[in-house]
Amino acid sequence: MALVTLQETTLAHGRGRHRHVVLDSISLALQPGERVALLGRSGAGKSTLLEALRGELGNAAAWCPQGQGLVGALSVYHNVYMGRLERTSTWRNLRNLLRPEHHAWEAVAELCTLLGIGELLRRPVEQLSGGQRSRVAIARALYQARPHFLGDEPIASVDPHQGARLLRLITERHGMCLIALHQRELALTHFDRVIGIEQGRIALDEPTSDLTLEQLDALYRPWTPASPG
Numbered sequence: 001m002a003l004v005t006l007q008e009t010t011l012a013h014g015r016g017r018h019r020h021v022v023l024d025s026i027s028l029a030l031q032p033g034e035r036v037a038l039l040g041r042s043g044a045g046k047s048t049l050l051e052a053l054r055g056e057l058g059n060a061a062a063w064c065p066q067g068q069g070l071v072g073a074l075s076v077y078h079n080v081y082m083g084r085l086e087r088t089s090t091w092r093n094l095r096n097l098l099r100p101e102h103h104a105w106e107a108v109a110e111l112c113t114l115l116g117i118g119e120l121l122r123r124p125v126e127q128l129s130g131g132q133r134s135r136v137a138i139a140r141a142l143y144q145a146r147p148h149f150l151g152d153e154p155i156a157s158v159d160p161h162q163g164a165r166l167l168r169l170i171t172e173r174h175g176m177c178l179i180a181l182h183q184r185e186l187a188l189t190h191f192d193r194v195i196g197i198e199q200g201r202i203a204l205d206e207p208t209s210d211l212t213l214e215q216l217d218a219l220y221r222p223w224t225p226a227s228p229g
């Protein structure tokens, strides 16, 4: 049985005169255990689709947002710890903010070491590089320890080699993974299926074994509105 299904669903922003349809009457089903890459040009609707699926999956999916949503003034430890804030009481969270609990510190440290940022635990996130921040955001999503994973360009700021390693870490810890990215080679090598969106529709939805780089490149070609008549 599919984990989540969209059936002729239209996704839009705004209301009334300001309503802007991003994806029109799309259908898709995500299966347990699938690793799915989400591709499409900037503005194609990847984030919009991820938000809709996030609404469907709720707490079953860890969420790694675009732009990371980190708190710059807080340490790496505290940003990662925030992945589980909702699971503990406000009082305990406040106490942990001032004086980290030993077992929470150990768990975050272990995760950060795995991601190559173990030595940065006490460093405020605002003092990190873009790639280091990406890894903090991924650590925070992994710390959520949810069955599935939704990621909006989580490896955008890292080199391909590191990107491949991070994708492996994410996919081996989750059942279904749906990850937006622009690295087409990694989409082919680290995923089972690619969903490509273009001009308000799902233009491609195939197993990676049936796909070539050229087919993925086609999702990024500049498009011109159809000429009249």
Ligand SMILES: Nc1ncnc2c1ncn2[C@@H]1O[C@H](COP(=O)(O)OP(=O)(O)OP(=O)(O)O)[C@@H](O)[C@H]1O
Residues within 6 Å of the ligand: 013, 014, 020, 022, 040, 041, 042, 043, 044, 045, 046, 047, 048, 049, 066
């Ligand atoms: N809150 C919003 N209100 C109105 N329009 C929005 C809103 N968020 C996104 N859009 C519009 O919806 C369309 C799809 O945006 P979306 O962020 O889903 O694209 P994307 O594929 O994730 O792009 P990128 O790769 O640049 O992150 C764009 O035209 C964008 O301007």
